[in-house]
Amino acid sequence: MxxxxxxxxxxxxxxxxxxxxxxxxxxxxxxxxxxxxxxxxxxxxxxxxxxxxxxxxxxxxxxxxxxxxxxTARPTEYPIGKRVRFTENLLKAGRMPAKRTLSLEIRLATDGEARALGIALGDPVLAYHGLSLADGQPVALAESVFPLERLSGLEHALREADSVTLALKKIGVADYTRASTRVTAVLANATQALHLHLREGDPLLRTTSVNVDQDHLPVEYGRTWFAGDRVTLTLEA
The missing domain is CATH 1.10.10.10 (Winged helix-like DNA-binding domain superfamily/Winged helix DNA-binding domain)
Structure with a gap:
């Protein structure tokens, strides 16, 4: 007793x-x-x-x-610099990374996507949606948009590799770097909350970025929504 x-x-x-x-x-x-x-x-x-x-x-x-x-989960330190690699960032933080592809679709570029990628409005793009996990826990939702005519074969490479870095290497983009990043605080909508195991309206950190190849041509326009209590974004010079 x-x-x-x-x-x-x-x-x-x-x-x-x-x-x-x-x-x-x-x-x-x-x-x-x-x-x-x-x-x-x-x-x-x-x-x-x-x-x-x-x-x-x-x-x-x-x-x-x-x-x-x-x-309470220990927030993952996630550096934002010229070379942002999800797997490397998580491993350095002592966490086990994993990714899950949610969808891949070919569609026409919106005005904002076209301007970010340096292509014409309505040009074909490949849109990738994925879920990123750390130690099995969802930490981020990502949307990446690629200029399809500039990156022939990327859809097949992404379906095989399930990694943007490896897929780009397979089609001849040996390296890419971050040209710009914008960080904004937003609230989770119902779909985001479902994927990230949060409540609708919980805080998220959204990054909007453009990656360029070695010739400084845009190869990826991406937006990532991080669970606000699971990731600490750090800016590197």
């Missing part, structure tokens, strides 16, 4: 802290539901809620309405 001189919620909060410190639940993991914890500790859900509130105040967990309680 528990020490009756200690408030039950304090004792439960202490036990849950032990669970976290011993690695039973890692960064980004979802804790059991209030009902499951109430059954485990033999108390009512109000007591569990009180204990979880203490962990929230300590910054150990965060709640997501309708989703549950999650262990």
């Amino acid at each position: 528990r020490n009756t001189g200690t408030a039950l919620w304090l004792s439960i909060a202490s036990d849950l802290r032990d669970d976290l410190s011993e690695g039973r639940y890692g960064p980004g993991d979802k804790l059991p539901t209030e009902a499951q914890l109430a059954e485990r500790f033999g108390v009512n859900r109000h007591t569990i809620r009180h204990a979880l509130s203490a962990l929230v105040e300590d910054g150990l967990v965060r709640t997501r309405r309708g989703a549950g309680v999650f262990v």
